[in-house]
Amino acid sequence: MYIEKINSPEDIKKLGIHQLNVLAAEIREGLMNRLSKRGGHFGPNFGFVEATIALHYVFDSPKDKFVFDVSHQCYTHKILTGRKEAFWNDEHFGDISGYTNPEESEHDQFNVGHTSTSVSLACGLAKARDVKGEDGNVIAVIGDGSLSGGEALEGIDYAAELGSNFIIVVNDNDMSIAENHGGLYRNLKTLRESGGKCECNLFRAFGLDYIYVPGGNDVGELIEAFQSVKDCTRPTVVHINTVKGKGYEPAETHKEEWHWHMPFDPATGESPSGGNCEDYGSLTCDFLMKKMKEDRSVVTIAAAVPTNIGFTEAKRKEAGAQFIDVGIAEEHGVAMASGIARNGGKPVFATHSSFFQRTYDQISQDLCINRNPATLLVNTASVYGMHDITHLGIFDIPMMSNIPELVYLAPTNCEEYFAMLDWSIEQNKYPVAIRIPCNGVIHTDKPVDTDYSDINTYKVTQQGSGTAIIALGDFYQIGEALAALITEKTGTAPTLVNPRYITGIDEALLEDLKKEHSIVVTLEDGILDGGFGEKITRFYGHSDMKVYNYGLRKEFIDRYAVDDVLRANRLTPEQIFSDISE
């Protein structure tokens, strides 16, 4: 096995083309070993094996610097830069993250997990090189799907101004996570079909030099192309045509399902059944499909992650013009939702909590200043959400809830979630955001309110005394457990409150709590800084009420175990009871 001798990029420079092709096949075995057992980004990694080999063959990392967009295609890069154990040796799977990570290797420039950032970050590397009078190549690697993101387009537009060595490898596999959306993809298609020769060329229109490489999975062709641009003195695009999922038939055939895949049997491509568990993705899709069928002015908008709210290819087709995937273009998604609402439509824009971070200004300026009644569905907004440092769902409360005019809602169970969603779609007064529950599909048999227009009215779900627990959203169930524990330990039942509204306080209720309570405990599924509980504490700041805020510390956590994080933040009912009993 050639791979046995590869411990750094230097080692592959000694191999010939034939040997490099064998190496590519070996690398796919390592990828398969890890991905089939652990899950992860399948299609991006399988499609970019040859290109990574060619990049490391031609360039000299770390002096020459690669910046991988999203960095979900970086596994081969990790294999070639001293981290192959994490692919062949199951015990070492945990040694690496799924993304580039400077803490792992000098060959990794940035921690990256969001899309569309590579060109701008790499522009910075190049600019620093230039002002310091140094040399070396800077290479940004970006997939076609990421090109539609505003940050990428800003970077591509700026790049021409560098006027020095800068290489953008556009890894074009004609797919985003789902199919691509946006006019630029027609131009990529024309470029592919004309062998890069058509006159109208997006990259040239942005002032960049350009070459086209049809064989994006052909090591020899790639090496030749990269050698031709190495040490170039002008910003240059190398547009390569790869096959997503290359080398594994199920992934080549079903590209969307295999973009990211859970563990599977390599022989069949099948994963162990997850059973018939309910999940909020398909429940949300079913709900929205019904709404759209009843009312043609209801429009669902996703941004390149349609299946996270259940919109599979079949469902998208069924929804027709009322379903929009804007591609990776979250800013556009929010602004467009505002425009739809302004003109009498009923838009619902959904994406991950972490991706809403790209839309602060659009939520503020395009939506909330204009008070347009659009609905934002905030997914995986929870410590129970995604566990990678780049995809955390614990920051949206401070990020969004302090924007004026927004009504941000935190349902505590399935029925409440859909009641809030229904109300939000049908009302025409407020921009509304809703946190999709993330702690399992929890049902209630108690009736839930259908009207949420009496803004900032909290709901007392258990009347008690002494201690009042205000438990927001996904942490309501911790509040219930804490209430039971207090009752058990003290013989006195506390009051339990479902606040529902993240964006404001119920002053009358909080004032009323003063009568029979001396302690208030707040619970929220997100960081405490700038969050919900602090608003309660400010209300009581100069009263005699003792307020304890529970949530997460302001920090970037990575690949964590939920229980560990909860304990470290003293979020178990026992820990909280111990604290307030002091």
Added chain:
Amino acid sequence: MYIEKINSPEDIKKLGIHQLNVLAAEIREGLMNRLSKRGGHFGPNFGFVEATIALHYVFDSPKDKFVFDVSHQCYTHKILTGRKEAFWNDEHFGDISGYTNPEESEHDQFNVGHTSTSVSLACGLAKARDVKGEDGNVIAVIGDGSLSGGEALEGIDYAAELGSNFIIVVNDNDMSIAENHGGLYRNLKTLRESGGKCECNLFRAFGLDYIYVPGGNDVGELIEAFQSVKDCTRPTVVHINTVKGKGYEPAETHKEEWHWHMPFDPATGESPSGGNCEDYGSLTCDFLMKKMKEDRSVVTIAAAVPTNIGFTEAKRKEAGAQFIDVGIAEEHGVAMASGIARNGGKPVFATHSSFFQRTYDQISQDLCINRNPATLLVNTASVYGMHDITHLGIFDIPMMSNIPELVYLAPTNCEEYFAMLDWSIEQNKYPVAIRIPCNGVIHTDKPVDTDYSDINTYKVTQQGSGTAIIALGDFYQIGEALAALITEKTGTAPTLVNPRYITGIDEALLEDLKKEHSIVVTLEDGILDGGFGEKITRFYGHSDMKVYNYGLRKEFIDRYAVDDVLRANRLTPEQIFSDISE
């Protein structure tokens, strides 16, 4: 005067081309009356008179809908839609805002003040029209300068997918606020020079139809062009070439200075001298110029508003390659700063507080997760900053200070500001943001610290007892006045604290305050929700300390008088003293 008979867009449809040309001249008189006496966006409005007349002549607002990007070119639109009094009658200047405003007129679709939003917002209007089965034209008007913004590029990319009537008028005057930056502007130049005929066409590359109109200040030519695209069934760009500041020689000659202009004498173009007051723009520029000359790795980055940190055309030239204007591309600016810092450069990226809103995700993901030591200078971050609803500087504390790893600093005077800036540029451990003071250039003769690496250490500037005042940044001077008032009224001097760090609390100091104090007052120049004071209150939540948080209510305020806002938020020393004396 034709203008006397114009009370709605219907009225101009009755005029012939010659009469419309006379009307254009009359409109410039109205614009001149308002702008010379009140100040405002001069160049954008003077350049877009003929195009606005032609748009209203051809289309039927409000059924046909215009969305103006930034909307700083909307004065003629306001004149033609029933608001001309605000231009000819000085007493009615205050009737209108400087931007489109749906509360003023059914002809205004959105409150807009940020750049690059028009295409996405208009896409939403068009989409709602389509799903509801309605008709009518939707027209986005966007300047060439705004095209480089990520949201605009996302919108332009998406627009092709609409597949129905949608018109983008690109108002190309070959200028942003300063000169344009980015590769796309070469393509616009080639398009202008070829009469729109060159094969490589940015807009066509994005999948849009395209026509070119050389006479962007020729009513007849414009009318013909707009008539040719009216009721088009595919998204179409109408690229018009206008002259910024058209019709006023000083504005045509000095486009950057006349983008926005303070009141002036129309005969000479000269404004009353502002005296030789110090201002933080030129002080910041002088400081950075000195740093850049001493160290070639220092790089200053602006995003289309270079003069707000003093970088006039001459200073930009002097700084050479160490000064970068990325154009309207704030996301790119922050990400590029992170890249520069990663590769050993010392970047300083500066823009307005309100424009940093576009960079939440870049601050979080590109910068802070990577802990790269870039400096962000946050300008007009204050209630004393810009007073338009779209440009408020009172939200950056909750927006930025709750992002992990960022060190956000609030200087209380000129010397402290530059000490912090110097420290930030030279340190290599933290991403740092600094609020540029905004309450006048206040000097101190006391020594200021030069080292801020002991993060979250507050500074006691007056040791007292009973009450402790923690007064952040620009509100430190209110804290001083409050301290004097308390001493005068009670005979006991309070403690005064300059916290300096917005992003964390000094637990040891706060704990220590418990000994001799029963009241803590916090003061911050921004909204309270999610802000600085709430963190202090959370610390004291279950202690006996009484905490009073002072700052602004979470709301969008518009065209306000600072004193009114301060009083409404009980921010005068007398009001605070009255509150805490209860």
